[in-house]
Amino acid sequence: MELTTVSAELDRPGQRRATMREVAALAGVSIKTVSRVVNDEPGVREGVRQRVEDAVERLHYRQHRGASDLRRTGRRTGAIGILVQDIANEFSSALLRALEDEARQLDLTLLAASLDEDPARERALVEEMVARRVDGLVLMPASPRQDYLGQELRAGLPLVFVDRPPRGVEADSVCVDNVAGSRLAVEHLAAKGHRRIAFLGDLDEIHTARERQEGWRTALLAAGLPVDPALSVTGLREARDAEVALTRLLSADAPPTAVLAGRNVLSVGALRAVRRLRAEDPRAALPDVVGFDDFELADLLDPPLTAVHQDVGAMARLATRMLADRMVGDRSPARHVVLQPLLHVRER
Amino acid sequence: MELTTVSAELDRPGQRRATMREVAALAGVSIKTVSRVVNDEPGVREGVRQRVEDAVERLHYRQHRGASDLRRTGRRTGAIGILVQDIANEFSSALLRALEDEARQLDLTLLAASLDEDPARERALVEEMVARRVDGLVLMPASPRQDYLGQELRAGLPLVFVDRPPRGVEADSVCVDNVAGSRLAVEHLAAKGHRRIAFLGDLDEIHTARERQEGWRTALLAAGLPVDPALSVTGLREARDAEVALTRLLSADAPPTAVLAGRNVLSVGALRAVRRLRAEDPRAALPDVVGFDDFELADLLDPPLTAVHQDVGAMARLATRMLADRMVGDRSPARHVVLQPLLHVRER
DNA sequence: TTGAAAGCGGTACCAA
DNA sequence: TTGGTACCGCTTTCAA
Numbered sequence: 001m002e003l004t005t006v007s008a009e010l011d012r013p014g015q016r017r018a019t020m021r022e023v024a025a026l027a028g029v030s031i032k033t034v035s036r037v038v039n040d041e042p043g044v045r046e047g048v049r050q051r052v053e054d055a056v057e058r059l060h061y062r063q064h065r066g067a068s069d070l071r072r073t074g075r076r077t078g079a080i081g082i083l084v085q086d087i088a089n090e091f092s093s094a095l096l097r098a099l100e101d102e103a104r105q106l107d108l109t110l111l112a113a114s115l116d117e118d119p120a121r122e123r124a125l126v127e128e129m130v131a132r133r134v135d136g137l138v139l140m141p142a143s144p145r146q147d148y149l150g151q152e153l154r155a156g157l158p159l160v161f162v163d164r165p166p167r168g169v170e171a172d173s174v175c176v177d178n179v180a181g182s183r184l185a186v187e188h189l190a191a192k193g194h195r196r197i198a199f200l201g202d203l204d205e206i207h208t209a210r211e212r213q214e215g216w217r218t219a220l221l222a223a224g225l226p227v228d229p230a231l232s233v234t235g236l237r238e239a240r241d242a243e244v245a246l247t248r249l250l251s252a253d254a255p256p257t258a259v260l261a262g263r264n265v266l267s268v269g270a271l272r273a274v275r276r277l278r279a280e281d282p283r284a285a286l287p288d289v290v291g292f293d294d295f296e297l298a299d300l301l302d303p304p305l306t307a308v309h310q311d312v313g314a315m316a317r318l319a320t321r322m323l324a325d326r327m328v329g330d331r332s333p334a335r336h337v338v339l340q341p342l343l344h345v346r347e348r
Numbered sequence: 349m350e351l352t353t354v355s356a357e358l359d360r361p362g363q364r365r366a367t368m369r370e371v372a373a374l375a376g377v378s379i380k381t382v383s384r385v386v387n388d389e390p391g392v393r394e395g396v397r398q399r400v401e402d403a404v405e406r407l408h409y410r411q412h413r414g415a416s417d418l419r420r421t422g423r424r425t426g427a428i429g430i431l432v433q434d435i436a437n438e439f440s441s442a443l444l445r446a447l448e449d450e451a452r453q454l455d456l457t458l459l460a461a462s463l464d465e466d467p468a469r470e471r472a473l474v475e476e477m478v479a480r481r482v483d484g485l486v487l488m489p490a491s492p493r494q495d496y497l498g499q500e501l502r503a504g505l506p507l508v509f510v511d512r513p514p515r516g517v518e519a520d521s522v523c524v525d526n527v528a529g530s531r532l533a534v535e536h537l538a539a540k541g542h543r544r545i546a547f548l549g550d551l552d553e554i555h556t557a558r559e560r561q562e563g564w565r566t567a568l569l570a571a572g573l574p575v576d577p578a579l580s581v582t583g584l585r586e587a588r589d590a591e592v593a594l595t596r597l598l599s600a601d602a603p604p605t606a607v608l609a610g611r612n613v614l615s616v617g618a619l620r621a622v623r624r625l626r627a628e629d630p631r632a633a634l635p636d637v638v639g640f641d642d643f644e645l646a647d648l649l650d651p652p653l654t655a656v657h658q659d660v661g662a663m664a665r666l667a668t669r670m671l672a673d674r675m676v677g678d679r680s681p682a683r684h685v686v687l688q689p690l691l692h693v694r695e696r
Numbered sequence: 697t698t699g700a701a702a703g704c705g706g707t708a709c710c711a712a
Numbered sequence: 713t714t715g716g717t718a719c720c721g722c723t724t725t726c727a728a
Contacts, residue, residue, distance in 0.1 A: 014423045015481070019722085020722065035723065045698090048698085060503065063721090064721055066480070067704090069704095069722090070412075070723085071705095072724090088441050093435055110459065111457055127410070155363050155364060268648065300623065301645065302648060304650075378715045380716080387707090391713055415706040417720090418706070418719095420720085699728080703723090703725105704722085706720090710717095711715090711716080712714080712716095
């Protein structure tokens with residue numbers, strides 16, 4: 001019987017690992033006793049425990065977490081899902097790392113994926129995480145609305161939004177005050193005497209992108225500066241888009257003397273545009289660039305980049321705490337935390 | 349009976365989700381029929397299928413992958429583990445992202461974690477991945493030897509090393525020719541007339557670090573340049589370490605005129621040292637810096653960074669293909685792929 | 697201290 | 713086309 005099982009397994013490509021039953025047989029005890037030993041439960045005589053451990057060793061037995069979780073009371077998988085915009089993006093990966101450190105303390109493993117601003121991908125991956133019964137989900141949403149998550153929340157899925165707030169569903173969130181971030185940037189530039197400050201933004205569908213543009217607009221008004229719609233270019237996805245957009249702005253009749261880039265990749269494009277302009281005409285007047293999202297290398301860039309800095313460590317700590325609260329059954333109303341960004345000023 | 353189950357669940361904090369049994373009861377069919385519908389298997393009359401789908405909808409049933417995987421033949425979890433040095437590091441996160449894209453095509457989910465050069469963490473996380481029965485494991489090892497993985501390989505765990513080759517175990521690997529990378533860097537600097545080229549390296553325990561240093565040494569000899577041990581500083585972990593080390597080298601009696609930084613974070617430190625020197629003494633002779641590991645922002649740095657570039661996309665494709673082969677039962681001898689790096693030259 | 701039997705949520709196999 | 717039953721690997725419950 002055991003032999004047929006083994007040979008059947010060997011016919012298949014998959015892994016073949018010893019089960020508790022086999023360990024029990026080898027040790028001459030019941031499967032329950034093996035379970036006790038493996039889980040460090042009391043009530044096993046030392047000699048028996050030793051026999052079991054020897055058998056575990058000889059068969060190289062490794063507990064099957066899936067099977068264990070299935071039967072266990074409390075039913076936790078010890079895994080949480082993290083869905084971010086793009087794992088390779090400096091902001092996302094820094095957040096991911098910070099979340100990893102927090103999760104580790106709670107003994108949680110990370111299932112991570114990139115959404116690439118694709119709502120369909122978001123839904124598919126949320127489904128996937130639910131199917132895997134993650135103990136919690138951290139979501140940087142790609143969709144404009146997340147009404148579909150209502151059912152998951154009602155089913156008790158611990159859920160925290162990061163970077164972008166929920167829409168159409170009541171869930172915890174940890175975000176940054178994007179309007180304030182843009183304001184800091186604009187105030188900084190206005191104080192330096194700039195009167196024509198451009199804005200480069202991502203897709204208007206993205207919440208943070210809209211807020212950052214709005215912050216740019218209102219800060220200009222507050223500073224008594226005119227808001228020229230021609231100086232706001234949005235819908236930019238990549239560095240190259242921003243580079244082209246800024247180059248165009250700078251060659252227009254009334255060019256900006258400064259620019260706020262609404263996201264890290266757009267800052268890169270803006271800086272490339274500045275470099276190109278400088279290379280083509282060494283005496284050209286170069287615009288000041290301020291970027292939303294800080295870079296680890298910001299101080300080494302040329303020109304150095306003044307940037308709106310978000311505390312990803314704090315975001316991760318808060319998100320994890322909220323998730324942990326929900327995981328132990330907290331059903332209180334959703335909490336929304338808004339962190340204040342800082343401006344890291346870097347001059348030549 | 350069903351009611352008691354429900355209330356028992358409600359006492360606990362965990363999630364409460366409908367099971368197939370409940371869907372079957374509501375639809376008035378057997379659990380097996382629900383299974384057929386959920387898995388899109390043929391042999392269900394349209395009317396019945398509709399009834400089941402309605403019940404699924406009303407109860408918001410979601411399949412439990414863990415339970416499903418447990419019974420299914422072939423026994424796959426559809427997840428792979430990726431253990432890298434540090435998720436937040438540009439090299440690691442770029443590799444992670446590339447692996448994600450490959451894995452997605454195979455419908456595999458990623459379990460990701462950082463090892464932080466900690467061998468104990470590596471072992472713990474490998475254990476964790478095995479317990480979760482991942483279908484494969486991609487490992488950027490932190491340990492000097494991985495003999496312990498022999499048992500996992502024998503059990504049939506598909507395993508691929510990336511960036512660093514296996515030691516003490518026969519497993520597939522995708523690495524980069526680090527000696528060649530350093531040689532490219534040294535040849536480039538020598539061609540520019542440099543005769544005193546320093547090397548900044550990570551811990552000597554790290555395979556890539558040793559190879560890169562060895563490449564530096566042999567390339568110097570090949571170029572007919574003297575190898576001054578005082579110009580090689582290793583054991584550097586962070587940017588700050590490299591900054592201090594290079595600053596010290598530059599203030600010595602016979603300072604280097606160029607430096608090869610053995611890893612991305614060390615390049616950052618080297619560049620900071622150069623910047624500081626320039627700030628303190630505008631007329632000081634500044635060393636040329638070449639870095640191992642390319643940066644997305646390399647062209648925007650000041651001074652611009654010439655860097656040894658590794659093709660993470662190719663690494664990910666190869667690693668995934670190897671893993672996929674092993675997953676379908678390929679037991680042929682381990683394959684070791686060594687990719688050739690390129691030098692991306694960037695001048696002022 | 698130990699183990700037999702039931703069952704977690706689902707799939708495989710075969711009979712109806 | 714449908715369902716009953718065994719069973720995946722493990723934990724729970726309870727009796728011995």
